[in-house]
Amino acid sequence: MKIEFRQIGVIRTPFTRPEGMPIQPAGAAGVKGAVEVFEEYREGLKDLEGFSHVILIYRFHRSRGFDLQVTPFMDSELRGVFATRAPRRPNPIGLSVVRLDAVEGGVLRVRNVDILDGAPLLDIKPYVPEFDAPDDVRTGWLEPLRKTVGKRKADDRFA
Amino acid sequence: MKIEFRQIGVIRTPFTRPEGMPIQPAGAAGVKGAVEVFEEYREGLKDLEGFSHVILIYRFHRSRGFDLQVTPFMDSELRGVFATRAPRRPNPIGLSVVRLDAVEGGVLRVRNVDILDGAPLLDIKPYVPEFDAPDDVRTGWLEPLRKTVGKRKADDRFA
Numbered sequence: 486m487k488i489e490f491r492q493i494g495v496i497r498t499p500f501t502r503p504e505g506m507p508i509q510p511a512g513a514a515g516v517k518g519a520v521e522v523f524e525e526y527r528e529g530l531k532d533l534e535g536f537s538h539v540i541l542i543y544r545f546h547r548s549r550g551f552d553l554q555v556t557p558f559m560d561s562e563l564r565g566v567f568a569t570r571a572p573r574r575p576n577p578i579g580l581s582v583v584r585l586d587a588v589e590g591g592v593l594r595v596r597n598v599d600i601l602d603g604a605p606l607l608d609i610k611p612y613v614p615e616f617d618a619p620d621d622v623r624t625g626w627l628e629p630l631r632k633t634v635g636k637r638k639a640d641d642r643f644a
Numbered sequence: 645m646k647i648e649f650r651q652i653g654v655i656r657t658p659f660t661r662p663e664g665m666p667i668q669p670a671g672a673a674g675v676k677g678a679v680e681v682f683e684e685y686r687e688g689l690k691d692l693e694g695f696s697h698v699i700l701i702y703r704f705h706r707s708r709g710f711d712l713q714v715t716p717f718m719d720s721e722l723r724g725v726f727a728t729r730a731p732r733r734p735n736p737i738g739l740s741v742v743r744l745d746a747v748e749g750g751v752l753r754v755r756n757v758d759i760l761d762g763a764p765l766l767d768i769k770p771y772v773p774e775f776d777a778p779d780d781v782r783t784g785w786l787e788p789l790r791k792t793v794g795k796r797k798a799d800d801r802f803a
Contacts, residue, residue, distance in 0.1 A: 486651040488703055488764060490735040509775040522726075526734055529712035531724030535784020539726075542701075542737055544647055553688040565690030567681075567698075567768040570775065575685055576649040576766045578701055580739070582776055597778075605647060607735045609726040611783065615790045616668040616729065617741055618777040619756075624770065625694020631774045 494522040494591075494606035496543055498598045503547060506639040507599045508558050509570065509581075518583070518598035520606060527591040530609075534588040538612035539595070543604040545577035558639055559630045568625060579604065582612050653681040653750075653765035655702055657757045662706060665798040666758045667717050668729065668740075677742070677757035679765060686750040689768075693747040697771035698754070702738045702763040704731035717798055718789045727784060738763065741771050 498518040507513035584596040657677040666672035716728045743755040
């Protein structure tokens with residue numbers, strides 16, 4: 486079954502190629518970007534400026550095809566794609582929690598972006614710890630690696 | 645610009661109607677559900693069982709149309725839809741962080757589900773606090789309300 490969505494804006498960042506990108510917002514501390522929301526949807530941005538962080542949902546637009554098992558950037562073993570954040574997934578949907586610095590008309594000024602320039606925006610949601618941040622978390626194969634994510638960079642394996 | 649995705653599974657929950665549903669996983673503590681991943685994608689579930697929580701991305705399949713400003717369940721004022729988690733959005737994409745109890749073949753046993761039965765699954769991502777849970781969070785209009793989210797229920801306003 487096909488499901489159709491619409492592009493509602495575009496994400497601008499300093500990253501024009503996958504190689505050398507930070508792997509997650511944690512590795513993109515301070516990197517600034519802009520989320521340009523198309524005119525017709527801007528009325529929906531009201532009240533967003535009160536939130537310090539937003540969840541961006543977008544398309545991994547440089548991702549083509551997918552594998553069900555992949556070797557993630559942070560690892561050397563084959564992992565199920567749904568146990569990774571790799572962009573080559575059955576549905577190339579990206580999700581990043583970024584810091585919101587300001588809303589200027591139809592443009593969100595954001596920080597800590599780990600997103601490729603030009604990514605088509607699908608949705609913006611306010612980040613709310615009570616909804617989005619559970620306690621007592623275990624992170625499987627990432628457990629020994631996750632503290633070092635800020636130091637790692639992407640290569641071209643998913644380009 | 646239209647963007648096409650594919651359904652990769654279906655989410656089963658006790659909630660067959662929007663009315664009376666918990667508003668977020670925080671209000672659905674203990675509620676059990678199952679995520680049935682279609683046969684052809686099951687190989688991608690390898691290694692997922694090591695994670696205590698997963699991010700489900702799905703379609704709000706009972707949502708029709710959208711308004712750019714809405715009165716959320718938790719409030720009495722009109723808010724920009726992107727500053728809310730309301731299901732009637734330009735792209736009706738749902739996002740829930742749920743507890744993963746077990747992976748049994750192609751079925752994820754999950755807990756704390758705030759999702760309507762039959763929701764088409766689009767993606768599963770591992771929840772990783774270093775990626776997904778920032779510090780120093782402010783939550784705008786929700787600030788005075790968010791501690792009470794667990795006690796609130798949905799009504800039919802977005803049906």
